[in-house]
Amino acid sequence: MSLEIIAENRCFDGRQLRVRHAATATQCDMTFAVFLPPKATTANVPVLYWLSGLTCTDENFTQKAGAQRYAAEAGIAIVAPDTSPRGDDVPDDPEGAYDFGKGAGFYVDATQAPWATHYRMYSYVTDELPNVIASEFPIARERASISGHSMGGHGALTIGLRHPDIYRSVSAFSPIVAPTQVPWGEKALGNYLGADRDAWRAHDACALVEAGKRTGNILIDQGEADDFLTNQLKPELFKNTCAEAGQNLTLRRQPGYDHSYFFIASFIGDHIGYHARALNAG
């Protein structure tokens, strides 16, 4: 496989890379970010996958979360993929909306035309990308965890619940916990997966827990001043579902915090510490 390093910056004595490659899953060039902590020069290190939210690329988290300091200290790599396929050949929302199409892959494998060819972010994130990472970087692939924000929090929860064998720990900021029940999710899942709502349940964290999927403890931070709290995020749905099903969940509601990266930056250290305990546990 051929990887192109399109940017490299030294950061907290580690390496912050942007990498482009021709992806099989999405049938297009994909760009992702990798932060390699200083420890990666002498050992294979654990890896935290970060899934970003609507409108983001690989760069938002890299530039705005301030995560490198904590990852460098903990000796953990961070991989942040793009949020959708990209390129002139990739179809987009016909009206250019921010919540579907490019920048809004929702971490599913689309089954419907014209989306099914390229919009295969589930396979990309869970299969192709980890293979690329493991073969090209000093990563201990059996030590992986997953986190994300908003649409990416949805991705982290659903992927983590479906693959507890792969991801040792799961966390999210402001996640869409029940996409089958809110406008963002209904639009995206309806278009990518078709009208049959039963097919959507494999990509809905609440439905997965109801169906018996389990992972270790889940950590969620949710800002109480988040503009999307009551109409798109609805963390109480997941809290209730987890309580009824016996899925461990730490849901922290943070007064005054909104949906922005200023919120993520304020608590990413806690999340990296949480993942580091699972990843460095041996």
Added chain:
Amino acid sequence: MSLEIIAENRCFDGRQLRVRHAATATQCDMTFAVFLPPKATTANVPVLYWLSGLTCTDENFTQKAGAQRYAAEAGIAIVAPDTSPRGDDVPDDPEGAYDFGKGAGFYVDATQAPWATHYRMYSYVTDELPNVIASEFPIARERASISGHSMGGHGALTIGLRHPDIYRSVSAFSPIVAPTQVPWGEKALGNYLGADRDAWRAHDACALVEAGKRTGNILIDQGEADDFLTNQLKPELFKNTCAEAGQNLTLRRQPGYDHSYFFIASFIGDHIGYHARALNAG
């Protein structure tokens, strides 16, 4: 005076604000950022002024430096102004170059047409903005320090050297230390201040030290992989000048680091610690 808060985000239990006001010095609306640490809810806090580099606005430092964590811990406010006047009435580089005009005010008061009306960033930063801050926010104005990056490092050094009574400590990342001797500075100072190079020396850190200006210790971090190191920045000129003149200087050359905010993020904690010692010294 009328201030408009155009954005507010909670961050590390403090308040990150974007503020717009009609500025007298620059005869246009100006936007600046203020981070107020948690301590500002109960006391007047010291303030660090941050001056940004070419092409930046008030937002780059706020979003990318990760400074809020350290400022929250130290109980220090950070004020980050824009880098030039803005607006349709403000003249810009006739060829739209990045290194002159909008986004490139160079922290001088222009004397030449058509720049002299609006391009008065020196007066704005040293006089009008501190007055606004002191009157509108819980700031202990007698406890101020100054820092910046690249063009903003030039601003911090020159302003700090000229006003040791106002700024208790001075630092810079990758500063333009001798604008009278490098292309960025020759273009900007020539256009803003005219052909008489003697007039430029009041805005050249090396020339100011040569002329007898002094401040307390100065801290500079400079990346050794900085693309602008040898043609625009030339830190050795300042090092030699300070050594000959007896101006205290701590110049740290950081191997592998470039000109980006990944570099700033890696060491901003050290700078805030350095300023906190001066600002909290009583």
